Amino acid sequence: MSAVALVVAAGRGERLGSSGPKAFVMCGGRPMLEWSIDALRAVPEVEHVVVALPPGIEAPAGTSGVVGGSERSHSVRAALHHTLAGDPVLVHDAARPLLTPEIVRACLAGLDADADAAIAAARVTDTIKEGDGATPASVARTLDRDRLWAVQTPQVFRRDVLERALAQPHDVLAAATDDASLVEAMGGTVRLVECPRENLKVTTLVDLHVAEALLAARRP
Numbered sequence: 628m629s630a631v632a633l634v635v636a637a638g639r640g641e642r643l644g645s646s647g648p649k650a651f652v653m654c655g656g657r658p659m660l661e662w663s664i665d666a667l668r669a670v671p672e673v674e675h676v677v678v679a680l681p682p683g684i685e686a687p688a689g690t691s692g693v694v695g696g697s698e699r700s701h702s703v704r705a706a707l708h709h710t711l712a713g714d715p716v717l718v719h720d721a722a723r724p725l726l727t728p729e730i731v732r733a734c735l736a737g738l739d740a741d742a743d744a745a746i747a748a749a750r751v752t753d754t755i756k757e758g759d760g761a762t763p764a765s766v767a768r769t770l771d772r773d774r775l776w777a778v779q780t781p782q783v784f785r786r787d788v789l790e791r792a793l794a795q796p797h798d799v800l801a802a803a804t805d806d807a808s809l810v811e812a813m814g815g816t817v818r819l820v821e822c823p824r825e826n827l828k829v830t831t832l833v834d835l836h837v838a839e840a841l842l843a844a845r846r847p
C-alpha cells in the first residue's frame with residue numbers, strides 16, 4: 628500500500644480565539660500541527676504527507692505544502708490536487724494532535740474491499756436529545772445512543788471516490804463539515820473504525836487544556 632496523507636491546517640481557529648492560525652498554536656510545548664505529522668510519518672504505509680496551510684507559512688520538514696481554501700473541504704481539495712499519486716488518501720485535521728500511529732494503522736486497515744471510505748469515530752457515551760428548534764428549546768426526541776458515533780479524523784478514502792466527492796460546487800463543499808458526508812451523499816459505503824475518545828479536536832480553549840493534559844500524560 629502507498630497511501631498519501633492530507634493534513635488540513637489552514638483554519639483560522641476563531642472558536643479558540645487564538646491570535647494566529649490554530650494549527651500553529653503551542654500545544655504540549657510545540658506547534659499543534661507537529662504532533663500529527665510525527666504520528667503519520669511513523670507509519671511506513673504513508674509515503675507522503677501534504678499539508679494545507681494558511682498563506683505565507685512554510686510546510687513542516689518532510690512534508691510538502693499547499694495554500695488552503697476558504698472552508699475545510701476546500702483545503703482538502705487543494706491538498707488532494709497537489710498530489711499526483713497515492714491511494715488510499717488519508718485526510719486528517721491538524722486540530723487533532725492526539726493522533727497516534729495505531730489510529731492511523733487502524734483506519735487504513737478499516738478500508739476493506741467493499742468500502743469506499745473508513746473513518747475514525749468514537750461511540751457516544753452521553754444521552755443525546757434532539758431539540759425542536761424553538762426558543763426556548765424543548766426536547767423533540769431522545770436518540771438511540773447505541774447507534775450513535777462521534778466522528779473524528781483520520782478519514783481514509785479510495786482516491787477516485789474522494790476525487791468525485793470533492794468535484795462539487797463551492798457551496799456544497801462549504802456546507803460539509805467532513806469529507807465522509809460527501810461520500811455518504813453519493814451513496815458510498817463508509818466504515819466506522821472505533822477509536823479512542825482521546826483523539827479529540829481542539830476547538831475551544833477547554834479542548835486545548837484537555838489536549839495538553841493528555842499529551843503530558845503520555846510522556847514516559
Ligand SMILES: Nc1ccn([C@@H]2O[C@H](COP(=O)(O)OP(=O)(O)OP(=O)(O)O)[C@@H](O)[C@H]2O)c(=O)n1
Pocket residue numbers: 635636637638639640641642643649650679695696697698699700702703719720721722723828829830
Ligand atoms: N479553511 C479551512 C478551515 C479549516 N481547516 C482545518 O480543518 C480542521 C478542522 O477545522 P476547525 O477545527 O473547524 O478549524 P478552524 O476553521 O480553524 O476553526 P474555527 O471554525 O473555530 O475558525 C483544522 O485542522 C483546520 O486547520 C482548513 O484547513 N482550512
Ligand SMILES: C[C@](O)(CO)[C@H](O)COP(=O)(O)O
Pocket residue numbers: 699720777778779780804805806828830
Ligand atoms: C472533520 C471533523 O473533525 C470530524 O469530527 C469535524 O467535523 C471538523 O469540523 P467542525 O466544524 O469543527 O466540527
